[in-house]
Amino acid sequence: MTSINLDDLVAIDVHTHAEISADGHHSLSPELSAASARYFKVHGAREPTIAEMAAHYRERRIAAVVFTVDAETATGHPPIPNEEIAAACAEHADILIPFASVDPWRGRAGARRARRLVEEHGVRGFKFHPSIQGFAPNDPIAYPLYEVIEELGVPALFHTGQTGIGAGVPGGGGIRLKYSDPMLVDDVAVDFPELRIILAHPSFPWQDEALAVATHKPYVHIDLSGWSPKYFPPQLVRYANTLLKDKVLFGSDYPVISPDRWLADFERLDIKPDVRPLILKDNAARLLGLDAK
Template sequence: MTYTPRIDPDAIVALDVHTHIEADHHGRLSLDAELMAASARYFRAGQDRTPTIDRVAAHYRERNMAAVVFTVDASTELGHPALSSEEIACQAAEHADVLIPFGSVDPRRGEAAVAQARRLVRDFGVLGFKFHPSLQGFAPNDPAHYPLWQALEDLGSVALFHTGQTGIGAGLPGGRGIKLRYSDPMLLDDVAADFPGLTMILAHPSVPWVDASLSIAGHKSNVYLDLSGWSPKYFPPQLVRQAAGPLRHKVLFGSDYPLLTPDRWMADFAALDVKEEARPLIYKENALRVLGLRKEPL
């Protein structure tokens, strides 16, 4: 089944661009038990960590929100089989009024990753791709991965990259071998410069490199930021100032559900000193335009 969005931009109050599918209908998990447990401790997640895509859709439908859903294919680095992006796209097509599927391919699979990305767009209708350089164990600016970025640019797809600290592996010896330096946003500045037609989203506040992400988003018109993975009450002050002012057209609401719920994110963001005219941009309007779901200019 090919996904075709049926989201009514005027009927939703927010569009969450960062939602994980961590379990499929067969009971398979996106990560092994040790990594799942470590991330749950890091986020102090008390809610269900493994809702099926049907339950994710119900969660957002009840709140009059839409959500981008994805998994992360880190099979080469972790030796753990990835959930099927094809299956996620097909299931999202059954909830096209609230869900938007992104694919995930393992960049270390080279030409096979490029071919899979093309199939996911052509045959399944995904609107973008999620990458986690630290978890997948690759440097985004390595020329070996440039054919993949070229393919995504040619396809008109959005590329969403994890940046900064990660709760996956947190608290484990050696962080289970996960290297944070791969998620330095300055590596993505190279990609943004070399592929100016590729729309990129840098996920999370990028700690400890928040200023780098702010600088890149202010410099590169094809780069946006999502605000997921942190409760807004812990946002660095310079991030709040930029989101409320100069970068108000470049930042997007993201929760990191199911690790952080949209309810908690929204409640904490409401307490920030952000002008009312900037809030609709952050909650949904910027994301609608990045994803091509609203055409008219801001």
């Protein structure tokens, strides 16, 4: 097993999805998966295996954070096992970084599971999708889980803003957008002051709120996944160039958005030359502890 060599990388993608397990189990129910495909205009696209993801990213000299979403309580759909994702990433440790997802509704059992995933399976962070998981980030039900993640010193990545999952389905497939307001994560940053947090995506319709939280709380970061950079709101670009230049991270949302498309559009974005490498690689390397000597 080879560890990541930062000098060989051109970028670190902090937001990619494992969509299918080794036995063909999908990360989302057919209804939600179809809605997401329509939203991102990728209907009929093949879902890559983790080995195929590794080959895709290795060819581009980009490291990738890989995760799924455990939303079994809210959706009734079993997740892809975190242990499987961690083991597959370990086989490609030169390029893939495993994150896990634990349903907050699992309570203290979920907190114990999170500890095992880090200590026994090499997981490097955790993904939350409040709208799909059906919880407010500041609900005390999740606090035992945050406590363990903070203690272990790994990041917690929260989906924020609108989601393509459930879009166009009657009632949004039961998914409530309000749970992905970044102001709810502000409470988490207050109650767990040492927790490293990533607010995923340009946070439409709460972009200003996300910028405020990341500016105010020292360990809150923003990833730029899920949108082509040409659609970024101007205030996000302005803050990325200035106040938040050390806290903004490249993320694609692969496979629904390819790193090729994202990077090509980012190249045309008005980002200062000295800030560009921070966003593409250096900030993520520091946050994930990849730059430790």
